[in-house]
Amino acid sequence: MSETTAHLQAQAQSGQHHPIRLYLVVWGLLFVLSAFSYMVDYLGIQGYLRWSLILLFMMLKAGLIVAVFMHMAWERLALVYAILLPPLLVLIFVALMVSESHYTIFTRLAFFGAAS
Amino acid sequence: MTQSVQTQSNPGPQPAGMRGVAADFGSDQRAFKTASWGKAMMWIFLLSDTFVFGCFLLSYMTARMSTPVAWPNPSEVFALHIGGQDVPLILIAIMTFVLISSSGTMAMAVNFGYRRERGKTAVLMLATALLGAAFVGMQAFEWTKLISEGVRPWENPFGAAQFGSAFFMITGFHGTHVTIGVIFLLIVARKVWRGDFDTERRGFFTSRKGRYEAVEIMGLYWHFVDLVWVFIFAFFYLW
Numbered sequence: 001m002s003e004t005t006a007h008l009q010a011q012a013q014s015g016q017h018h019p020i021r022l023y024l025v026v027w028g029l030l031f032v033l034s035a036f037s038y039m040v041d042y043l044g045i046q047g048y049l050r051w052s053l054i055l056l057f058m059m060l061k062a063g064l065i066v067a068v069f070m071h072m073a074w075e076r077l078a079l080v081y082a083i084l085l086p087p088l089l090v091l092i093f094v095a096l097m098v099s100e101s102h103y104t105i106f107t108r109l110a111f112f113g114a115a116s
Numbered sequence: 117m118t119q120s121v122q123t124q125s126n127p128g129p130q131p132a133g134m135r136g137v138a139a140d141f142g143s144d145q146r147a148f149k150t151a152s153w154g155k156a157m158m159w160i161f162l163l164s165d166t167f168v169f170g171c172f173l174l175s176y177m178t179a180r181m182s183t184p185v186a187w188p189n190p191s192e193v194f195a196l197h198i199g200g201q202d203v204p205l206i207l208i209a210i211m212t213f214v215l216i217s218s219s220g221t222m223a224m225a226v227n228f229g230y231r232r233e234r235g236k237t238a239v240l241m242l243a244t245a246l247l248g249a250a251f252v253g254m255q256a257f258e259w260t261k262l263i264s265e266g267v268r269p270w271e272n273p274f275g276a277a278q279f280g281s282a283f284f285m286i287t288g289f290h291g292t293h294v295t296i297g298v299i300f301l302l303i304v305a306r307k308v309w310r311g312d313f314d315t316e317r318r319g320f321f322t323s324r325k326g327r328y329e330a331v332e333i334m335g336l337y338w339h340f341v342d343l344v345w346v347f348i349f350a351f352f353y354l355w
Binding site for chain 1: 130132133134136137140141147148149150151156159160162163166167170171174177178181182183184191204205209212213216217219220222223224226227230231332335336339340342343346347349350353354355
């Protein structure tokens with residue numbers, strides 16, 4: 001990763017040429033991260049620690065796949081922003097649906113009781 | 117090569133950073149200066165697919181958060197009985213490793229493609245397809261097991277009824293993507309093997325000259341399938 005920006009730019013323009021070692025290292029990292037996220041379940045970690053570890057390993061894996069395997073790290077910023085920023089809007093949808101879910105379970109408990 | 121000459125309309129270094137973003141989007145004819153037509157289109161398709169899977173995971177979240185009935189514990193539901201004891205989530209873990217390995221072989225196939233090593237590229241793509249098929253096979257096994265245990269889209273013996281519909285919808289749609297990817301891989305691998313990208317043989321459908329970039333575009337799709345699995349694994353199986 002010590003290559004200069006100009007060198008990377010030149011690479012990007014002539015197709016993606018990277019040393020095979022880079023892919024093997026990322027492959028290994030993805031294996032280790034997957035093993036870690038499996039261990040979260042295997043060891044039975046619960047609560048906020050479980051959720052934050054799951055999210056941490058998920059984001060690290062997703063970042064490695066997009067940046068290296070999908071070559072996003074060597075694309076120009078215009079493409080990076082055009083593709084990676086819109087999915088962030090899903091987070092607003094998440095906030096809306098969390099609020100909606102709270103309301104739904106509130107009405108279910110209020111009108112049907114806890115058993116239904 | 118002719119295309120890359122055409123697209124580099126302004127000679128000299130292009131500005132970097134935010135200035136580069138503004139210059140690219142404000143420029144003539146095309147915004148994505150280094151990504152070809154095909155690559156940009158694949159990325160935009162993947163963006164739309166991101167929203168599809170995003171909506172599936174969101175509806176799963178909504179169902180799980182809004183039911184007063186306890187959600188089935190995936191750690192127990194997906195456990196396998198091996199050697200006299202239940203190993204939690206073991207099949208899902210193996211599926212995850214298989215899919216990550218297929219992403220690794222795909223990334224190397226793209227690399228050898230740009231080195232114009234036809235044989236290695238085709239073999240690595242076939243290995244990717246094989247791992248993908250193994251993944252779908254294990255998923256079929258998992259579906260069979262759950263269905264035989266009485267899991268249906270409308271009910272299941274473990275807890276909240278919405279579990280089944282979320283499970284079949286999300287893993288089914290992902291499995292469909294993997295299956296389509298395997299078919300797509302076999303088609304591109306055949307083209308590589310035949311030397312279409314060395315002789316620039318024109319495609320039967322698009323009539324465009326064959327280039328090794330097709331392998332990279334295929335790779336984008338395949339890595340996306342792996343990427344979606346990362347999120348499904350985290351939110352559906354581990355949460």
